[in-house]
Each structure stands twice: as C-alpha cells, then as structure tokens.
Amino acid sequence: MLLSFDDLDVAQNEVRRLLAAGQGQDLEVRLSAKTYARTAPLVLTDLDSGRNGHTVTWTAEPGGRVERSGLVESSGLVKISGGVALGGWRPAGDGRWVATVPEGVPAPRQLYVNSLRAPWARSHWLDHDDCKIGPEGMTGAGSLGVAAYARPSDVEMVFRVRWRDYHCRILEVSGDLIRFAEPCWTNALPGTGRVGPHWDNTAVGTEIHGWSMFATNALELLTEPGHFVWNSDDRTVTYLPREGEDMESAQVVVPTCEQLVILDGAHDLVLKGLTFSHTAWHRSDDGYVGAQAGFTLTGASGPLGEAGSHYTKPVAALTVRGGRRVTVSGCEFVHLGGAGAVLEAGTKDTTVTACAFSDLSSGGVYVGDIDPHPALELADEHNTVSFNTFRGTGAEFTDSVAVWGGYTRNLVIDHNTLEHLPYSGISVGWGWNQPEAQDPWLGDNRITGNRIVDVLRVAERQYDGGAVYTQGPQRGTIVQGNHIDRSEYGTTANDGNGIYLDEQSSHILVARNVVTRVGYKWVSNWAEYGVENRAAGNWTDNTITPAFSGAGSVMEDNAEGLTELPPEAVRVAERAGAGPWPAPVEPLGTQEP
Template sequence: MRNIVCLILFSTALRASGQTTLYTSSYGKGTKCSKEHPCSLYAAKEQVRRMVSSMSGDIVVILTGGTYFLDSPLEFGPDDGGKNGYQVIYTTYDGGQSAISGGLPITGWSAVGNGIYQAKYEGPGFRQLYVNGKRATRARSPNRSDDQGFGPYYRYNGLDTQAKRIRIDRKEIVNLERLGNLETVIKHHWDQGRYRIDSMEEQGDQIWINFKEPETSIDQWQQGCCPGWSVGQSFYFEGSFELLDAPGEWFLDETLGLVYYYPRPDEKIENIHVIAPTRDVLLAIDGASYLTFKGLVFECTNWDMPNEARIGVQSGWRRNYERPFIPGGIQLANAHHIQFTNNIIRFFGGTGIEFAHSSHDNVIEGNLLIDIASNGIQIYTDILNSLPDSIHECRNDSIVNNYITRVAQDYTGGAGINVTFSNGIVIENNEVFDLPYTGISIGWGWTDNTTNLKNNLVRYNNIHHVMQLHDDGGGIYSLSNSPNTIYSHNYIHHIVKSQWAEEWPIAGIYLDNGSSGILVEYNVVDAPRAFSAWNEPNHGNTIRHNWHFPENQIVVRPENKLEDNFSISSDTWPRSALDIQTKVGPNFPMPVVDESSLLTPIRNNRHSSKRKKNGKIAN
C-alpha cells in the first residue's frame, strides 16, 4: 500500500503546476528534449543545469524504454540537483523499464573448435561477461558447479610463509605452457586473496607455486589472523584459455584482442546477446543534492584492478591502496538528500552503491541489488579518519525496504551492506540473502575508542542463507564502540557452515573486536552460534529478549549483559517470535528485470566491440 500511495503522489506531481518534464531516448539527438523529439541523456542533464537556479517546481527527466549505453559517467555536481525546495527526478516512462549501462555488446562470433567461439574485442579489459542476461563464468579449474559456495575447490597441502609459496598436488593443475596472469584464488577464513602465478617447482607428485609481486609483499603471509593462511584452505585457478572447457565459461585474451565463449546447451551462437562491462562508474555524484533516481535499471560496471593483484582483508577492503575499498559503480560524496527508489542495480564489477565522506540524509529505498562483485552498499569509506568533524561524517542515511542478493560474487569477502564509521544510519525492512559472507556489517577499527560510529539502528531485516562460503562472520556483524546502537526485531535464519569453511565461528549476530554500547533485543535467530560477543575488547553490550534454538550456541564475555533470552524447546517458534517474522523484510514483491524491454537491437546500436580503450577512472 505504501508504494501504491507513493506512485499516486508521484503521478500527481507530474501534473503539478510549475513542473518541467524532459524526455530522452537511447538514440536521442538535439536539445528539444520533448516527447516528440527526445534528446540524449547527456543533453537532458545539461538542460537541467541551465534550469535549476530558477526552479518553480520539480524537473522530471523521463527515460523512454531501452538501454542507454554510456560513453562516459554521468557526473552530477552542485549545479545538477534541485533548488528552491524542489527535486530533480530521473525516472522511466509510463511504468516501463529503462537501463543505464556501462556495458558494450560483443558480436561477430565464429567457431574455433571444441564447442568454443571467439569474437574480436578492442575495448578495455574486463572481468565479467553477461550472456542473455546471465553471468558467465570466467574460465577456471575445478569447474564451478555450486552457485551457493561457488565450488568445488582444491585444497593446498603445504605452506611456506618465509618463501611465500604454497604446495599442491600435481594432479590439480593442468600442463600450462602460458601462465600469463593465471590467478590462484584462495579463501582465507573471512576473505579472499587473488595471487598471480610467477612460477612452479615440481617435486615428485607435488608442486610448489610461487607468486608474482606485489602479491608476495603486500600480503602479511602469516598463519592465523588477518585473515591468515592455513594448510587446507580452499582455492581454484582462474583466468587462462587452457581452463576454458565447460559450457558457460569465457576468457579474454587482451594481447590478441579476442573474447572466447563456450555456449550453454540452451544457447545458440547466432542469437546470443553478449555484454562486456567497460565503464567503472555509471553515476558520480559529488556536491549535489535533491536528486532522485526512480524506477531505473543500472547495470554492467567494470573494475579490472584485480589484474594487478587483489589481496582482500575484510568487506571489500584491500591492502596498500590509497583508496582501500573496492569502488562503487554508483558513487556519492559531499552529497545530501539523494534518493534511489525502486531501481534495479545489477551486474556491477565492484561495489554497488558507495557513499563516501560528507554525505548525509540520503535514502536507498525499495531497490533490488543483485549480482554485484563486491559489497552491495558501502557507507563511508574514509577508514583512515575515524573521527571526522560533523561536516565530513556520513550521518542520517537510510537503507530501507531493499532486496540485496547474490552480492560478493567475485570478491567473496564482501557484505550485503557494509558501514564503517557512520552516525545515525537506519537499516530496516531489507531482505539480505544468498551471500558467501556477512549480511549486514556495521563498524570498523577493531577498537573500543570513541569514533563517529554511533546512534545506528538495524531492525526488521530478513537475513538468511548468508555465510555460504566463509567463516568468522554472521547475519549481522559489528566492530568497535558504537554507543546508542540497536539491533532489534531482525529475523536471521537458514545459516549453516559451508564444507569449505574453516574452524572459526559463524553467528546470527556477531559482536567482534571492540564492540561496545550495543543493544541486541527482540531478534529471532537460528544459526550455529546465535550470539557471539567474545573477541576482546568486548564489553558494555546488552543481549536480551531474543529467541533461538537450544543447539544455537551463545558465547558472550561476562563484561556484557545476557538476560531474559528464550531458548525454544520445540521446532515451532512461539507467537511472539512469529509476529516478528511477519514484519521483517520489504513490503512489496521483489522486482523482476524485463529483458525484452531492455535489449536494444544490436544492428541499431551505434556501439560495437571495437570501441577504443579509454582512460581509466582512478582506483
């Protein structure tokens, strides 16, 4: 009902006096921006810039149906948002679907044998490929057959932290004449590292693998913590033509300028629709305010920085980079009163939506985020400054009524929602599911010192089928001192430990190092460890009035309060717990992408796979 009311109000606003409406088309020309003569999206943005200073009503930019392939990011500054109490609204036409894409269609496929096809490609490098609206698999070994834990995997059986190398069984690697940038992708407890192979040394039926720089220098190469090495960790090889041997796999040879693809049984090469992501950023919002993006599809962003090594630490953070978090395809900084409403955000090669410093009072509501390479939503990335002044902090943002699923698909240590230092964030009525690691992560720093992390509210979220690969995480995971923070009325369930996980715990609600000042109440939890609050420092938290099953462990330090929780003796939740379950998650069905309305006929599209390489956006 709430969304129906919003639609009625939106329709009424379109007819309101003083409002200006501009129309765009994926083939738009000129500057009229009328329904009869639509302009390009870039031209409409320039028209808006000339109008905002004298706004007497909302300015609505309507994208007519189809896919808008971007030549460059859409950049919004102080002169592109609403003024005089009005909004600038970008939306779709008459309930249809319009997509803003950073992708590039690839055509002209020819057979090369063994079921494999090739096409010429002269654009920038990429690490994902989408065929008929589905993600294809970058060539790997062993071949992937598990869409939950992304397995199967091998396990290395030897480790030399001094020489910085691992040992594997000889049978686990094919006879590779060209190592190139072949990667060994290793799961370390709660994160993932990607290490390019430099050389191999055979010792009977064993092989020692040596890695390239900078992998060997930026990784701490220690057993145990951070996230640490341990004999028996799972891994796979990725990124070589020699591994291309299963339907649905692909490989890009940048040297030869060729893309290879092995079609799935239900795909015909003459009518497949192949998109490679080539733009790192779709929207770059810096200094703007009062902008709304409503009912759109944002898709196909790129991020090929891992070609130079990616050693993960936690939740999309990587070592030894000036910008440590994996960047978002939608970026906000110095922005306020920005709204993303009822959009579909999919096929992103890095993080989905990223709010950086000095952003406040922004709303992400009613969206579907699906098939994202790293974090779904990232709030406040300046982890080097845990105490910004009030002007530069992120505060009073809302993440409400969203579906967040199948994120961290490439960099599996990512979270559905990751918040570092934030003041007054509200995360409620979201459904977060099908993730390899943590659902919602709040906090940073591993410290009980005072920071800008405070006054945060996480409630009425439906979190399930997370932790499908890693260990040492949970449905809701927190770090550091967070006074006046509440986790309440969440339903956290269907969490089981993966066969590829290691020995560290998995919890429904996990209060990790530094956690203090947090109230955990009225949550319904079914996880191997219902509540964990043990790693020091860890004090001043209250865990009360929650429901869990007897087999769900509770491990809490005595410096915290654990009181009046309910251990359910049967398989049926009591009415009070069932009542909470009925109130969690979004209040509308999950959106569905209508592929037929988005796929622009290739013969009419002015883009081709021969687009020249362009300058890279800073990583």
Template sequence: MKKFFMLIAMLIFCGMQASAGDIYVSADRGNDAADGSSNAPLLTISRALKQAREWRRLKSPEADGGIRIILDGGTYRHSAPIFVRPEDSGTVQSPTVICGANGGAKPVISGGMEVTGWKRGCDDSRLPAHVRNKVWVAEAPLLGNRIVETRQMYVDGVKARRASQFSDGVMERMKDFNAEDETITIPTPKFDLKSAKQLEMVVHQRWAIAILRVKSMTDDGNGNTVVRFHDPESRLEFAHPWPQPVIGGERGNSSFFLVNALELLDEPGEWYQDYPSGRIYYYPEDGKDMNTSHVVVPVTETILAVEGTRERTVGNIRFENVAFEHASWLRPSYEGHVTLQGGFRLIDAYKLAVPGLPEKAELENQAWIARPEAAVTVRHAHDIEFKGCTFRHIAATGLDYVTAVSNSEVSRCTFEDIGGTALQMGTFPDGGFETHVPYIPAVKQDICSDIMVKDNVIRDATNEDWGCVGIGAGYVRDVTIEGNEVSHVNYSGICVGWGWTALESGMRNNRIIGNHVHHFARQLYDAGGIYTLSNQPGSVIIGNRIDNLADAPYATNNRAFYIYFDEATDGFTVENNRCPNAEFGYNRPGPSLVVRNNGPQVKTDTGN
C-alpha cells in the same frame, strides 16, 4: 456550461500531468539537438542534466516546481561516468528527479558494450581437444582506439564464468603456505599450464579471498607444484598477518583454485579473454548459436558519480525506477587483490615486531587500505535518494555513499548479481590513514549520517569478491537499516562499524531493525548474519530474522554466527531477534552491550 467546465478541468489536469519542468530522453528516438519535449526527446542523460542545470542557473520558471528528467524504456550506454555536480542541485521545493516513464519498461543505464561477430570452432592447441569445435570466438570491441579488456561477461543476462580449474564453487586444499619464500604449494594440476601467461590463483583465507597473478609454477616431480606470484600482491599476501591462509586448521588447510587460462576452458558456460589480442572465447551451453545471443562486457567501473565538495555540496536529487547495469572491475588484472576485510584492498600491511600504538596497546599489525570501486558513488551530498531502482550485473560495489552524505534514502531497490558489496556507506579510512586508528574527522560533517536504507532486496551479492557483504557501513551515525532482505552472500549479511576500537569515534545511534538475512556465509567464515565492530553508543539491533547460516565447504574453522559482535562492539541493545539459536559470536565486547530475548522463540514480522 457543464461541457465548458469539463473542458477547463481537463486542460488543468493535462497541464498538471505535463509539467513545464519535464525533460524527456529516449535512447531509441532521441536527439540532443531537440528541445526535450515528449515529442522531441533528447538522446542522452548528460544533455538532459545540462538543460536542467541551465534552467536553474537562469532561474527559469520551468524549475519552480521541480525538474523531472523522464527516461523512456531502453538502454542508455555510457563508456564514462555520468556526473552530477553541485550546479545540478535542486531544493526541497524544487528537487531534480531522474526517473523512468510511467507505465513503461524500466530504463537501463549501462556501462557495457555488446560483443558481436561470433565464429564457431577454434584449433588453438591450448584448448582442450574435446571442446575445440564447440567453442565460439569473437574479437573484443574497441573503445576509442583501444581493445576493451574485461574480467566479466554477461550472456543473455547471465554472468558467465571465467575459465577455471574446477567446476563452479569447487576448490582444492593447498599443501603449504610459505611466508618466507613467498610460495604456495599445491597438488600438481592435471592441466598443462606452462604457456598460461595470464593465470591467476584465488585463495580462500578465513574471512577474505586473495586474487594472485601467477608468476611461475615449478613441479617437484612428487605430485606437488610450487607457485610464485607477481608483486605487489606477493609482498602483501605474505607480509600481512590478517587474514592469511591456514595450514592445519580445525577443518583442514586453506583452499584455492586456478583461473583465467585458455587451457582451463573445458566446461559449458565458461569464457576466456586472451591477452594482448583481446580475443574472447566462450563455450556455450546446449549448443547455443552465439550470433543469436546478447553478449555484453562492461567497459566502465563507475556509471554514475554524484560529486560535491566540502565547500559546495550536491543536494535534492532523486533517482526513481531506473536500472544501473554492467559496471566493470579490472584492477586485479594489473596488481592482484589482497584484502583486509569487506573487500577493502591492502596497499601496505605487515606484522609489528613490537606490538602497540598509542590508541591500541595490544595491536600487533599495521594495515593501510583502499576503497573498492563502485558503479554508483555519492560524495559530499545531502538528500540523495534512490527509490525503486535496480542495480544488476555489477562487478564490484553497487551503490556507495562514500563520504559526507546526509539525509538520504535508499528504498524499494533491488540489488542482484553484484560482484562485491551491494550497498556501502560511510568512511573506511583509506590512503594514508592506518585503519586501526580511530577515525575522528576534523570536519564533523564528513561522517555519513541520517541515511535510511529501507525495504530493499539484496540477493547474489559478493559473487566476485567473496569477502564483501550485503550491506556495509563503516564510520556512520544515525543510520537506519530497516526491513531489507539480504540473501545468498558469501560472507556476512549486514555489517556496521569499523576500526576495531573501544574508543569513541563518532559512530552512534545506528539502527538495524526488522531485516531478514538468510543464506549467508556460503564460502567464508568469521562471519555474521549481522556483524558489528567497535563502540557505537545508542545503537540497536531489534526484530531481525536471521536464518539459513550456510555450511561453507572450505572454511578452516566453525566461526560463523547469526549475530557476531566482533572486536570491541559496544553501545548496542540487541533484542527480539529471531534465529535458530542465540549462540552469538563475541570478541571482547564492551560493558554497554545489552543482549536479551533472542532466539527461536521470538516472533518477528519483517514483511519479507
């Protein structure tokens, strides 16, 4: 009898472990014609989502207690986004969970393709002579019938550097910035670049960078070269007043470097893709045989899109123990990249001859912006969770809660090697909405709210667009950012707020608590370990630890702070934050900003 009851218990236990709502997927042994059981897994995530969708549509019993899409370890390559739609929604009692298998390697959802067929040596006369027998060459992969173009390449899990004028992290001071002629004058480069048709200039300008496609270079014979640029970025760069390069700053002129020419491929670890052939050149370190290396280029900018509408939202979807890798960012190759702040590119901007808007009498410029691309996007959704996930080798934004997202959570995730902002959320009014006008949505639910960002690790973000941030929140309310570690970013660490306005706009009750921000402002200033904008009643900044403010080598001023209350910050209580000093930055804060008991004497326990 005892054995009988043990057998019954084991059967019950096994039934609990292998729920009828489980769908198995394997990149190695799957088949989309299979039934999705553990012994006959599906091949693709999209097919698994479709099966789960059908269970819900038909009200099958498999959906009663929730549906789990269980991914074997391996790489799931996608050349187009995976879409999660309103029809995929779960319920509180029956969520949909996309997760890695227990005890296995973390599955990777990748937007990349491998580069193979490398050959050593190249006699192209554009290459510096001393590297021609060290450079390896491969044809770019084809996607459909098109050659893959890329601005990013990863060799054995490490991001390679595009061929550059200087060593990594090195820039040079410009000689002049002429807005009327739309030219920048620089010291004449030592490289002969007259045949470099894809050359770009990266410009350091206060709290942002610009990426400008070079149109022409004219040597004046006196050690100087005058550079002109293509439109639309030339018009934007020289018309917009904030931020522009500085000539004669406190710490010198603004800086630049040239990038993306075969002539500049002269150091190990650099690479270049030729246009229009697509051919890829790489100078490996330590004489590496490239045919033994794993080389990946990203082919899609968005890997996963959770897409609801205002009328029909997506809800109760959870991602656990999944990695998202290899998302692209190509737009600067087509139209340059001139930003206002935080990686938000300008689509138009100029200085007002007569200052003033009804909402802001002293405003002296106009700007219209567009949102950066992102590897994972969420729109019009609720209860969307990412737990224990990894975001790695992403060229622009990692994860973006774009608009009308509520009651959601990002916890215990790791973000590393992110080109732009690691985690972004909320409205940054774009398109036809002038960015200085306070955003008050016609539909109240359009503002992102009740989002928990907790216990995540963010490191080496902003490595493609230095002006992005670790965690960025625009117009949001009731958002909690707690217990995160944010480090090794080129601008600010945690940023909350937008609009540069003292007016009420719906931002309120935001909580920045117990985070550790360190090694920030490594390249750009006008920064803060924690940075705020505008009026946010009922908000707090409490118990954070902020240290290792970097000495950005090419900053033109010394405006970097452990906490920076930028224009019209108001409504915050700021206390018990530990940092080497409490000399914070203030830019016209409001009367309800309360700052007390901060500095080196404060003891905090952030768990990091």
C-alpha cells in the same frame, strides 16, 4: 516542470541551464526507455541540484515502448550500462566459441550472455598440502597442474583464508615455482609489514587457520558450460555455451566502465526507477587482497594501520560523495563487476529504498567511511537503507557483504530482504580493538526488521562472520525485530553466527530477533573488551551456549532451544524483510527447497 530526453548528457546540460536561470520549481527529467551506454560516468554536482526546497528527479518516461538498443531489449526501463555488445562469434572446436574483444576494452572478468553472468573458467579446490609459500612465490606448479597451462600469465589464483579473499595474477612459472604479480603477492603474505603483525595469521599461507585455493582463466579449465577464458595476446574470449544457447544470435555484453553515475556534492536529487548494469572491475597488479567486507589492500607502499583506516573501498556503479537529501528509489543494480551503491565522504540525510541488488561481484550498499575521527563535513549520518532486496551479491569477491556501514551515526537499515550470500549479510562498525579506533564517530544505528536467509555458505569457504555483524563501540545502536534463518558451519573454527558482536562491539541492544537454523551461536559477544551489550527477548531454536562476555553485558528473557516458535515470534518473523506481508514462516526443522 516535466522534461523529456533520450540522451543523458543533453538532459544534464538543459537542467543546468534552467537551474542557472533561477528555475523556481521541481524539475522531473523523464528519460526514454532504452539502454544508455556509458564509457565514463555521468557526474552530477551542485550545478545539477535542487534549489530553495525544490528537487531534481531523474526517472523513466512512463509507458515506454519496447526498443532494441544493440545491448538488450528494453521494456519501458531506463538502463544505464557500462558494457558494449560483443559479436562476431565463431566456432572454436569442442563446443566452444570465440570472439575478438575490440581494442580499448579492458581485460574482461565476466561476460553476460543473454542476461546471465559468465565467469572465468575455474579449477576445483586444489590440494596444496605440499606447496610452500614465500616472498618469491609458491611451489607446486607441477602438482597443481599450473605448469601445464599454455598461458599461465593470464591465470589468476584465488585464495580464501577465513574471512579474507585474495586474487593474484600469475606472473610466470619457473620450474616448480609460481611467481605472482606485485604488489599483490607481497600484500597477501605474512611478515611483510603491509598489514601489521596483528593480521598476519590470516595472510595467504599461514597454518593457524588453514587456507583454500583454486585457479581461474586457463583454457585447460574450460569444461563447465556458461564459463569463458580471456586470452590477453589475441584479445579473444573463448566461451562454452550453456545448453540451448545459439552464439550466432546470443546477446553478449562485455563490461568496460567501472562507474556509471557519481553524485559529487549533489543535493536535493532523486534517482527513481533506473537500472544500473554491466560495470567492470579493472584488474591490475594490485589484484584483490581482501581485508574484510569487500575492502582491499592496494599499492606497494603508503600509510598502514591495523585498524583498517587505509584500505580501499570497492568501486561502485553509483557513488554519492558528500551528498545531501538524495533519494535512490525503485532502482535496480544488476550484473555488476563491483559494488552497487556507495554513500560516502560526509553524505547525510540520504535514502536508498525499494531497490533490487542482484548478481554483483562485490557488495550491495556501502555507507560511511573508515576514518574513526572524520572532520564534521566528512562525517556520514542520518542515512537510510530500507525495503531493498539483496540476492547473490559477492558473486566474485566472496568476502563482501550486502549492506556495510562504517564509521557512521544514525544509520537506519530497515526491512530489507537479504538472501543467498557467501559471507555476512549486514555489517556495521569498523576498527577492531586498535588504539586509533577508540571513541569513534559511531553510534545510534538501527538494524531493524530485516530478513536474512542463507548466508555464510559452506561452498565458498569464507569463514568467521554473521548474518548481522558489528564492530566498535556504538552507543545507542539497536539490532531488533530481524528474522535470521540458515547460516552455515557448525564449529568454532568456521563460525556461522546469527548476530555477531565482534571485537570491541559495545553498548548494543539485541532484542526481539528470531534466529533459526544457524550453524553455530545465535548470538556472540566473545571479547572481554566488548562491554555493556544486552540481548533480551529473542527467540531461537539454537542450543549452543552463546558467548556473551564483557563487563556489564547481560542476557535476559531469551527463549532458546525452541522446537516451535510462539505466535509472537512468528509475527516478528513474518513482518521482517521487504515484503510482501505476511510471508509464511516455515516450521522449525524443515529445509529450504
């Protein structure tokens, strides 16, 4: 049965009415091609779900005409947007333009000008050798230039420590001391008990690994075209246009809504050909205290654990919570202030396929949760992420990854293309080597046929990861047939690994992968407590002796130090990724343009 609508809420009400009346066939909800602006997410539940083997599909009306919606021009696409149009631009001198943000719109972290992301203005990397970190704040307001900012309380400092990313708002400047909003600052410091001593060596200000930092959102920093600054008192944004941009006619969108669609206990549903765009991430005094892979430490108190079982998952445009037999197909996730899609809380038999993820502040797809021993109804399993493309995720929160799997079983991550990422590409597993993470709900996962190019980028200063990264004992897990090309770094301090079996990764098969032009080890199983791993039949040009430790772990029949890939390896590489095939593989030694 076909139904056509141009309003999401009207469509939902009619679908519910038909289902409640015992509708006994598949329903296809066709939406008119336009932008559907949301101030709150559309929530689909059991009441909106297919019945008796039938499905409910939400998709675009075929052959939609071009319409101007006030936000963007649509050409046959259904765009669900969490943004509002921002007009009224006026010159502000020095080539800058200013506009007033309407009341009720949260403080923006990004604008989108003619469909291009405009981030906050930022400084260069700041020399902090003489800065002192303590519970009261950080010294160096004068030498860092922060004391000269007209509005320091709108400024956010960003810190990078190995694999962790921190964003804390300045509360005030007192003499040479910079004080930060709480609880962000306490959560970011060593010795405060918020993360346990095991992770203190990657907190802000620790010397063992070193750290980097820069300032954002000060008018004094607005020198780069395509950036802006937010003034919380005047509720204005000041923007420096790119060459050729006319702010009197530009289409500018400011994100307001964090989530667009939530499937809560929904089942037998299909979302097809939809675009999710312009979501926000609402800054609070929690700030962003990155733990790993886009998870953060929030709140001033509460349960803690060194296995990361109480961290906060990134907010996402689409959340599937406890879903069954859900398919997300041919959708686009673009211009997001958080993550793309989250499958959680016992979601099973759900697929994200043939979708495109680009220009996301956080990660692409998150599958599973961080409780190692979930109740069966909350255990995620038999989910699939396949034939998707990920490009430019982690645009703001650079510790995030394109595809993350937590404590999950029978997860298939197959034939995806991942390109130009600041940190790791695919991450599966959790818990490190902590006692509470033993014998977890984890295993029989398949990371197969993916193409991962240009990850762990030096410019972002996010260290210690891999194109494919794993944690935890996961018997039956396979990493096979992937093509990994170019991960940066070249020292043990700033690891740029190809396939990284970290911490307690155990019982994993690494086979028939092609790993080229990586900065450090092509495969790493460094921990003695990562046992019974096997790397066999892989091809690489890498000549660095890999670490492969742990009882029962073996390497066999791998071709290393190659100057030319054999035909069989070329075939594997060309078949990797989301297509189209065949994709010609560059000869070893060439550089990407």
